[in-house]
Amino acid sequence: MKSTRVRMICSPNTKKSCLLIVHFRTKKPQLYADLCSLAELENHAPAEFRDERTVDVLCTTKHDHIIAVVPSVSFHPPKRSAFDQIRSPINDAAADYTALLQATIKRLENLGRALQGERKTSKDEEKELAQGLREERKARDKALREERSAREKALQEERKERQNLERRWEKQQSIANAEAAKARDECRAAKELSDGEIHTLRTEVNGLSDKVDELKSETAMLRSRVETNSSDISVVIDALGRFETIPDKTMIDLDKIARRALLDQAQALLAKAVG
Incomplete structure (x- = not known):
């Protein structure tokens, strides 16, 4: 037993x-x-x-x-x-009391079967509830997976967009750096050219100043010559004035000679000054 x-x-x-x-x-x-x-x-x-x-x-x-x-x-x-x-x-x-006990046993067995039926019903309800919970969990998991997939896709798109922006920024930065380097080179070349031009201009100005000084000295010499020639002409005129009569034609020729001499001297000085 x-x-x-x-x-x-x-x-x-x-x-x-x-x-x-x-x-x-x-x-x-x-x-x-x-x-x-x-x-x-x-x-x-x-x-x-x-x-x-x-x-x-x-x-x-x-x-x-x-x-x-x-x-x-x-x-x-x-x-x-x-x-x-x-x-x-x-x-x-x-x-x-055998009959009474058997009847009681039968009643209690029926009660036990009823309890078992209730327990079975409860188990069925638990199964249905578990099934519903499983389906709900599956639906929730599916929604979470879809949401996670959507977030991952959005994150990938954002990552791609960021990479594109970074590449564009790097390209623009390289272009800007190249343009800045080119501008610096041009400024440096312009500065060097300006310095050379300024030096050339200064040299030319110094040369012109020297020429101006030479012209001034030559002009002074020319003036002294003109004064000398004028005095010579005055001497000639005074000498001619001693004559009682001088033909008009002779006076005209003398005037031409004096003017031509002065003009030749002036042109020679100017040609020398221009150089």
């Missing part, structure tokens, strides 16, 4: 047996626990004992059985088997 636990639920006030539960530990523990809880909720106190003889008498099929005793039947001390003969409180003849 398998290990058995016999549990009797008794009223704490009347000390009368109300419900006796025989439970094989290896089978249907949930049904046993449910019925014990039901008995305790009805203000019955549990008491445990082991009596294999009683179990053998009441449980002939070696399955889980639930045995009930009506509340009016007293429980006698275990001088003998508790269920060999059960007598009423008023000590009348021994009564066979």
Whole structure:
């Protein structure tokens, strides 16, 4: 025989047996626990004992059985088997409670099946709830995957755009650097050219200044010559004035000679000055 636990639920006030539960530990523990809880909720106190003889008498099929005793039947001390003969409180003849016990067992078995049905319904509901939760989790996971995919795609687009902007910026920066270098070279060349031109202009100005000085000296020499020639002409004129009469034609020729001499000297000086 398998290990058995016999549990009797008794009223704490009347000390009368109300419900006796025989439970094989290896089978249907949930049904046993449910019925014990039901008995305790009805203000019955549990008491445990082991009596294999009683179990053998009441449980002939070696399955889980639930045995009930009506509340009016007293429980006698275990001088003998508790269920060999059960007598009423008023000590009348021994009564066979087999039919009553079988009816009670059947009722409790029906109750157990009902509890099992409720448990099955609860399991079905749990399965449906679990299925609903799985579907909801799948939908949520799918939405999260789609959102993550969209974010990754947007991030890739942003990364590509940033790379394009960086390449454009680098290209523009290289162009700007090239233009700046070209401008610096042009400024340097212009500065060098300007310095050369300024040096050339200064040289030319110095040369012109020297020429101006030469022209001034030559002009002074020319003036001195003109003055000398003028004095010579005056001498000639004075000498000619001593004559009583000078033909007009002679005066005209002398004037031409004087003017031509002065003009030749002036042109020679200018040609020398220009150079």
